[in-house]
Amino acid sequence: MKNELVRFDWAMKRLLRDKANYVIVEGLLTALLEKPIHIISLLESEGNKEYAEDKFNRVDLLAENDEGELMIFEIQNDRELDYFHRMTYGVSKAITEYIKSGQTYDHIRKVYSINIVYFDLGQGNDYVYRGRTEFRGLHQPDDILHLSEGQRDAFRCDTPADIMPEYYLLRVDEFDKVATTPLDEWISFLKTGEIPQTATAPGLPEARERLHVASLSEEDRKRYNYDMENIRYQRSVLKTGRYEGRMEGLKEGRAEGRAEGRAEGRAEEKMNNARSLKENGVPLEIIAKSLDIPIEKLKELN
Numbered sequence: 016m017k018n019e020l021v022r023f024d025w026a027m028k029r030l031l032r033d034k035a036n037y038v039i040v041e042g043l044l045t046a047l048l049e050k051p052i053h054i055i056s057l058l059e060s061e062g063n064k065e066y067a068e069d070k071f072n073r074v075d076l077l078a079e080n081d082e083g084e085l086m087i088f089e090i091q092n093d094r095e096l097d098y099f100h101r102m103t104y105g106v107s108k109a110i111t112e113y114i115k116s117g118q119t120y121d122h123i124r125k126v127y128s129i130n131i132v133y134f135d136l137g138q139g140n141d142y143v144y145r146g147r148t149e150f151r152g153l154h155q156p157d158d159i160l161h162l163s164e165g166q167r168d169a170f171r172c173d174t175p176a177d178i179m180p181e182y183y184l185l186r187v188d189e190f191d192k193v194a195t196t197p198l199d200e201w202i203s204f205l206k207t208g209e210i211p212q213t214a215t216a217p218g219l220p221e222a223r224e225r226l227h228v229a230s231l232s233e234e235d236r237k238r239y240n241y242d243m244e245n246i247r248y249q250r251s252v253l254k255t256g257r258y259e260g261r262m263e264g265l266k267e268g269r270a271e272g273r274a275e276g277r278a279e280g281r282a283e284e285k286m287n288n289a290r291s292l293k294e295n296g297v298p299l300e301i302i303a304k305s306l307d308i309p310i311e312k313l314k315e316l317n
Contacts, residue, residue, distance in 0.1 A: 019208075019227070019229070020222070020226045020228065021227075021231070021239055023226075024090040025242055026222075026226050027040075027076045027090070029235060030225065030226065030235075032057055037054045037078075039218045039225070039226075040076070040088075041053060041054055041218060042201070042216060043201050044086060044127075046196075046200075046217060047143075047183055047198055053080055053081045054078045056078070057076065057078050058078065058085070075087065075088065075089050075105070083124060084124060084126070085124045085125070085126045085127070086127050086129065087106065087127065087128045087129065088129050088131070089101075089128070089130050090130075090131045090132075090133075091130070091132045091133065092133045093133075093134065093305070094134045094135075095134075095305075096304065097304070098132065099137075102182060105128060106182070109124075109126050110123055110126060121169070123178075125177075125179075125180070125181075126181075127180070127183065128181070128182045128183065129183045130183065130184050130185065131187060131205060132186055132187065134188070137184075137186075141189070142190045143184070143185055143186070144182075144184040145181065145182070145183055146181065146182035146184070147179065147182070148179040149174070149176050150174075159174065160175060161174050162175065185202060185205065187202060187206045188206065190202045190203065196216075197215075200219055201218075210222060210223040285306050286316070288306060289302050289306050289313055289316060293313060293316055299314065
């Protein structure tokens with residue numbers, strides 16, 4: 016346990032909310048956005064839950080930097096089919112939550128959505144993606160729309176993309192390189208949970224010093240061990256349910272020997288899977304998202 020570091024998602028819930036540890040989150044943001052980031056506060060949001068059981072295996076962190084910009088962190092450990100939709104929802108919610116009634120639109124905050132996922136989301140060869148809104152000419156695609164001189168002076172930026180939300184997607188499991196840049200060092204840490212002594216990326220030396228399991232208080236160590244066991248149990252239940260449902264579905268499909276039978280077998284596989292997960296206490300919302308089954312139908316399962 017001496018050299019073991021706590022998982023980064025758990026650290027967000029418990030350790031990184033301490034103002035003294037903002038430097039760690041600032042380091043990741045600085046490496047990702049390639050500009051100095053200084054967090055002045057953490058903000059509250061409906062999705063900003065403290066305990067793992069509140070949100071299964073994902074955690075949100077909403078921060079404000081010294082330029083008034085909003086930074087949303089989301090970590091997702093298990094496959095979620097509609098995750099891109101949730102990214103959009105999270106940004107939209109942050110925008111509307113943090114503009115006061117009656118304020119003009121120029122008070123809307125710039126939002127950065129940083130998404131750290133541990134599953135194969137989308138198709139692509141890179142491990143970090145950036146999404147931003149650019150207005151390009153329909154007849155001249157190389158023509159990118161810029162702000163007028165008055166808008167540039169008022170908003171202190173050059174293009175509409177500088178005003179609109181930006182999305183960053185870190186597909187951690189796709190990283191298989193030697194870390195040569197600050198961002199690579201961070202991705203390596205997020206994947207392996209280890210920080211070598213040679214790592215110099217902003218925030219990582221502080222993380223190496225402050226995120227040791229051995230340095231946790233007795234209360235935090237008990238909570239950490241409980242949460243890790245909870246995650247292992249949930250993953251085991253999901254894996255077992257999928258396997259049992261698949262075996263049952265394949266057995267029925269072979270017995271019928273027809274395309275219709277195979278289709279029914281797959282449907283039965285899904286329901287057996289759902290029934291097993293429900294019996295093991297997995298929240299219905301998680302089952303519904305994982306298996307694409309209406310939650311009303313799950314409530315009827317016995």
